[in-house]
Amino acid sequence: MDITKMTAAERAELKAQLEAEERAEKQKREDDVTAYKSAVDEFCRLKFSRLKAMSEEMRRLKDVVFADAETLIQLKEELFKTKSDRHSDQFTTSDGRITLALGNRTNDGWDDTVEVGVAKVKEFVKSLARDADSAALAEMVMNLLSKDRKGNLKASRVLQLREIARKSGYSELIEATDIIQGxxxxxxxxxxxxxxxxxxxxxxxxxxxxxxxxD
Known part of the structure; x- marks a missing residue:
């Protein structure tokens, strides 16, 4: 199409046609965007409704499981004359096929006296004679006192440290680890x-x- 050979009327008609097509294309995009947003709204509302119902049912079931477990825990304590550590409990069917565990997840925490125990451990390490055996003990003790990325002692390491202290027979180290454990x-x-x-x-x-x- 050679625009230079078109009359003024033909050019005006072509311009109007192109503008109309542009408006139609713009309108279609706006309609498509509106339809997409509407689909998102419907998706979110419908799925949220079902997820909310599922969440509420899980909350209700969780409360039921903990309440029923508490009854079993009390019965177990009465029958076997034991006391649950209250952090977690586990129940398994007699055939060993099904196991349920429940409780409270915990993070290691310490009161301010832990630093007293740590200081005493460090004093003990400094007092050791520097032979091969004492150097190995010192290294082992300090490794177990190393803290995690959050600056906290690990309870599992403290238990290992107490066992080492007991086996070592050093009263100063035993006292220090008892303070830390306490x-x-x-x-x-x-x-x-x-x-x-x-x-x-x-x-x-x-x-x-x-x-x-x-999955």
Missing amino acids: AYRPEETCQFISASYKDDKGVKHTLPLSMAAM
Whole structure:
């Protein structure tokens, strides 16, 4: 199409046609965007409604599981004359096929007296004679006193340290580790429930109880 050979009327008509096509294209995009937003609204509202119902049911079921477990825990304590550590409990069917565990997840925590115990350990390490055996003991002790990235002692390492202190026979080290252990104040973070089962072949599987745990 040679625009130079078109009359003024033809050029005006072509311009109007192009503008109309541009407006139509713009309108279609606006309509498509509106339709997309409408689809998003419908998706969010419908799925949120179902997820909310599922969340409420999981909350209700969690409360039921903990309440029923509390009854079993009390019965176990009465029957076997034991006291639960209250952080976690586990129940398994008599055939060993199904296991439920529940309790409170904890983070290691310590009161301010822990620093007294740590200081005493360091004093003890400094007092050791520098032969091969004492150097090895000092290194082992200090490694167990190393803190994590958050600057906290690890309770599992403190238990190892206490065992080493007992075996070493050093009263100063035993006293220091007792102070550290006495300063232990675990902090409960959240409740948890886990369930596992064994299939017909005896293979253990974990029952996914969260969206993230599902394949």
